[in-house]
Amino acid sequence: MDSRLGFSDSNEISNSSGICCVATNGETHSTHELPAPGVAALSRLSENLGSIFETQEFDFFSDAKMVLEDGREVPVHRCILSARSAFFKNVFSSSAAKERCGKFELKELAKDHGVGFDAVVAVLGYLYSGRVKSLPKGLCVCVDDDCSHFGCRPAVDFMVQVLYASYIFQISELVALYQRHLLDILDRVAPDDILVVLSVANICDKMCERLLVRCIELMVKSDVDVITLDKALPQNIVKRIMDKRLELGLDRPESISFPEKHVKRIHRALDSDDVELVRMLLKEGHTNLDDAHALHYAVAYCDAKTTTELLDLGLADVNHKNSRGYTVLHVAAMRKEPKIIVSLLTKGAQPSDLTLDGRKALQISKRLTKAVDYYKSTDEGSSKDRLCIEILEQAERREPLLGEASLSLAMAGDDLRMKMLYLENRVGLAKLLFPIEAKVVMDIAQVDGTSELPLADLCSSNSTKRSTVDLNEAPFKIKEEHLIRMRALSRTVELGKRFFPRCSEVLNKIMDADDLSQLACMGNDTPEERLVKRRRYTELQEVLSKAFDEDKEEFDRSTMSSSSSSTSIGVARPNGKLAMKN
Incomplete structure (x- = not known):
């Protein structure tokens, strides 16, 4: 070490x-004398x-x-x-x-x-x-x-x-x-890391009395607010810290108590994942989301769904700083939840904003991540840590690319059936090859809450088992739930292109194969046609496997040479197959 x-x-x-x-x-042992x-x-x-x-x-x-x-x-x-x-x-x-x-x-x-x-x-x-x-x-x-x-x-x-x-x-x-x-x-x-030491020193009681006293001394002089202290420490330790601050004149008497009543009610509503109650409390007019630092609170302590719903209210400044000089993105980097980070970036959070001590969200995320986990990640937690770093790196590097996701989607033109087939195949392939990244963007785009169109309806315009929707002959009659799904899938592709460009590039190469769409549909083929398609399907599987190996090797080389390079997650080799309708 x-x-x-x-x-x-x-x-x-x-x-x-x-x-x-x-x-x-x-x-x-010394060469001049032998040990006893x-x-x-x-x-x-x-x-x-x-x-x-x-x-x-x-x-x-x-x-x-x-x-x-x-x-x-x-x-x-x-x-x-x-x-x-x-x-x-x-x-x-x-x-x-x-x-x-x-x-x-x-x-x-x-x-x-x-x-x-x-x-x-x-x-x-x-x-x-x-x-x-x-x-x-x-x-x-x-x-x-x-x-x-x-x-x-x-x-x-x-x-x-x-x-x-x-x-x-x-x-x-x-x-x-x-x-x-x-x-x-x-x-x-760092003060927030001292909280971890202090918590365990308190558990160890008399055996770590010196460590406990020293941690409390540092917390008294720090800028850590009472809400953070209350979430991290037992009440008796919080009281010791706040009483000492008052004694030394480091806090006004009114700031020793917890946040004023209305702000506390907002925080309690967030703890209950009740964003509608937050909206009702805001109508009373005693405070607003920024003054209550409600978005900071939600990012630090609530689940990703609650944070997204609070963002969707459109009532908070996503770049507002709290009393410690942290933006919401800084707090999200400390939380290390990729879905929350992406949600904030899509709402306009600035990755270049600095804390009072000159740190960006990217640096905060890097200093919380073990190097051994970043370069040799296998478990879910470590992968999430590395994913947060890569998302923030990409956000600092460039804006979203313009244009179509790939040649295949551009060639689809206004054909809704082909677009839907393309999006379903692309997102399905992303789930297979890059499951962690796909999960992040699909959750934000809320794909799971949409109605999937049956594959038979997409693959065959002549199917006798078709639903009432005919995407070729009557596109204007497409059901609203299917349009919602198309928008969600499109959003997923857009977010993937923005935050995971290397993953998106790999998917482009695969999806642009001339006969990939035809391979997905085999319902009315003759036995000879099926045999030809299965051969081509096997060839594409080999190409896919080779592409994955090359991408993984390049990732390993790049991470060893530079921790700041933008790379895709090294996930396990996919053992699934592209969807084929028999």
Whole structure:
């Protein structure tokens, strides 16, 4: 791990058994004197036990499994953990553990704060070997190349998770070590990240008293508002902070209480996802959305649907800044929800706006994202983090492209049947190849709430099973719900083109294949025609697979060379097929 974070390759701490535990990348004994026999024996014992945890055969020898929140299982040995921690001794001796045959879930043991895989491995590695090892590269480093990484969010998150896990597992020496590490970097940690440290320090109670006091001191002098404090911390800690601010004259007495009654009612309505009630409260005229910072509140704490509905009222300035100098887009970057970010950008949010300390939304998003997750993303949360960065990069880079989505749509002209067929195929293909990006834009365009036209009606103008709609002969009679769907699909393509141009380019190349539309319709074909189409279908599948491989390779190269380049998400190879109507 980067030594700037307060770690080194060699740390000494004493455990409750009086054993001296040293973390090294290799033996560094002096060549002038040999270690005492007892020290050498303990060192070998540490190495041997540590090798059990690190070996590939670890699972074979284990007799219990720790199930993490993401579903992954970590095999462990009950006798070793019971000997090293009174907590695990009680866990494994309980009747409930015996009924589960040694399998236990971490979330049942650590209920107050999340603990990730890397933090669990760090703590278990210490329990086995007695050594605090240096961290894997990229684990405590954010995506922003201009960051010193001394106290950025990935570093804070890891240390806090290890601290909390050590507290839960009753490893006092490890709690003390990580409390010292956090105290060393706390002055360089962003106020919103200090809230995370403060919350866990409060959980650890007396074991982290120094850390708790220092965090409160920093919060008292910070610009963090009472609403943010109330959402992140227990009431007794909020009261301590606000009382201290009042004592030091840092707040007016009237600002110590929660927001005035009418604003609080608006926030409560948003908590209940009741935008109609918000509209009614605004009619009373006591305040407006901007003065109540209602959009900031919704972006920070409500779901994407509520935020979209509030935006659709058209009563809020999407670039309005709150008392801390944050626009709504800044708050959305901290929330790391791509659907909300895209919704704000489509309503005119400016990605170039700066916070009081000179940060853009893109930089905020980068400093909250672990580099190791950004470059090697597999789980949904990490993919969303990277997607937020790419959306903001694209928003800063250029405006939406003009013109048709592809040659195929342009050639369709005014033929509604062909346009609908094209849009259905394109969006369906996007869902297959780029599911995360497609989900974002489809939700914003509200495609799922529209009525899909049966494929038979689109593919065959002579079908005897056709509905009452004839898109070729009577386009003026098309049902309103189908026009709504066409507009939603068109909006989806437009948003995809704007925020995911590389994905859109790949789709253009596939959709412009001359016979792709014909391949989707096989209802009235002869057996010979079907055979020809199936052969062509197989060829297109091979072309698609090759295009995907090339796109993925280019993405991997570009992300390794520059974290600021605009790339598509590296998703798993599609295992679905293009829709064919038999």
